[in-house]
Amino acid sequence: MLISFRDLPPYIRPTWIEVNLTNVQSNVRLLKNHIGEKVHLMAVVKANAYGYGMMEIARTSLSSGATWLGVATLDEALVLRREFLKNIPILVLGYVPTEHLSVASNSDVTVTAISLEWIKEALSIVQQPIDFHLKVDTGMNRLGCKTLDDVRKVIELTAGHRNLRFTGVFTHFATSEDVNNRTYYRTQLKRFHEFLEIIPNRTEKVVHCANSGATLYQDEKPFFNMVRCGKALTGPPNEPLKHLLPVPLETSISIHSQLSLVKQVDAGEKIGYGDDYTTNETQWIGTVPIGYGDGWHQDFRRTGVLVDGKRMQIVGRISMDQLMLALDREYPVGTRVTFVGQQGNETITGDDVAREAKIPRSEVFSSMSSRVPRVYPKIPNAGIINIHNYLLNSLCLLGVTYYLYYTRS
Ligand SMILES: Cc1ncc(COP(=O)(O)O)c(C=O)c1O
DSSP states (O other): OOOOGGGSOSOSSSOEEEEOHHHHHHHHHHHHHHHOTTSEEEEEOHHHHHTTOHHHHHHHHHHHTOOEEEESSHHHHHHHHHHSOTTSOEEEOSOOOGGGHHHHHHTTEEEEEOSHHHHHHHHHHOOSOEEEEEEBOSSOOSSSBOSHHHHHHHHHHHTTOSSEEEEEEEOOOSOTTOSSOOHHHHHHHHHHHHHHHTOTTGGGSEEEOOOHHHHHHOTTOOOTTEEEESGGGGSOSOGGGGGGOSSOOOOOEEEEEEOOEEEEEOTTOBOSSTTSOBOSSOEEEEEESOOGGGTOOGGGGGGOEEETTEEEEEESOOOSSOEEEEESSOOOTTOEEEEEEEETTEEEOHHHHHHHHTSOHHHHHHTSOTTSOEEOOOOTTSOOOSEEOHHHHHHHHHHHHHHHHHHHO
16 A cells, blocks of 8 residues: 555654744844854854754754854765855864865855864865865864964965965864863863964954853853854753853753653553662553653653643653653543643753753753654744654655656656
8 A cells, every 4th residue: 555645644653842933043142142243153063953853943043143054074064065155154063074075065064173183184184165164173072173383384285275265264162161160161262262363364254262151151241253152052061050141041942751651550560671760659650652762761761751731750761762651640641741841830941851861961852863853833923843753754755756766767
């Protein structure tokens, strides 16, 4: 029997991430107001925009005041370029192997020069014009030229070069959200100024160093002519520092599922794999269709979930596709279970989950897998799509491809 791909519901398993693009729109506008008209806002949308959905966050950011897009890989940049016109600049912030520079050049993607060695390799390979931003390492010790000497050599080697075009310079902070100790941040900023002193034609270049933390929490306003924000596009970068925000950013994500089975279990029974949890009295147990294969890891269970406006505990080991809850009573199948978000007066934030799991909040959302559809309630008066189901969307694409193949052959 032929499946009609067009007739499929947008998603079938009732587990979803909801992203409020109206809040993203407002956050981006507030950020743009904060940095000022003359400063570009780069929307950093790497890793599927930290799990929120790369295309949707990119589109909303661009229509709300962002003028650049930043990603970690050339693969991500190519996906964006397929969608956005060439006049939207895209910078790959991470490593691009030099043998792929022609791919970047063909798609008008700007790349990062990560070291003097990278520049030397690029010079020996490059056949067509490509823009690069030079990364200088002021203390993160990840990517970038570490010494003034290396930067001088980069300048010398690329000066007036026909194909390798030096159009920007940047660095990245290790501790921009540490408001209790700003010493390391300030040392990095000072070092960045030292690098800038030796950069020729600096006013013609794009100069940037501020991520969300430096944009929002640091008095020096180290904006130069561009800032690069990821976390701040979708809410306060750090819930405990919300009171320090110069603009009222709003959270925009929630994660939900539903009870798929509810049963009463006798005392002394095991719940889930292994010996993780044994009931010590008769207990209502609810099964929920989300697991670590969706990105809901063992360490995330400490926060519990919300059912009927009350906090319930996740019990037993989380399976790949499912987990179990200890319920306070019987609930109907289909009852909403909220992992992040609000029910009644109770709220679980991404920061709560991150704190209990002892990881940064970005790790919680960016670990949510493509199996979980992202749902985007419509922004009034904007053509924003409603639902992105990575699995069924690819099936539809496959369906269209098959259709075209068979009708043409
Ligand atoms: C080089 C670079 N710039 C900017 C960002 C955005 O950081 P944030 O999400 O803190 O704004 C990142 C994110 O990790 C990054 O690696």
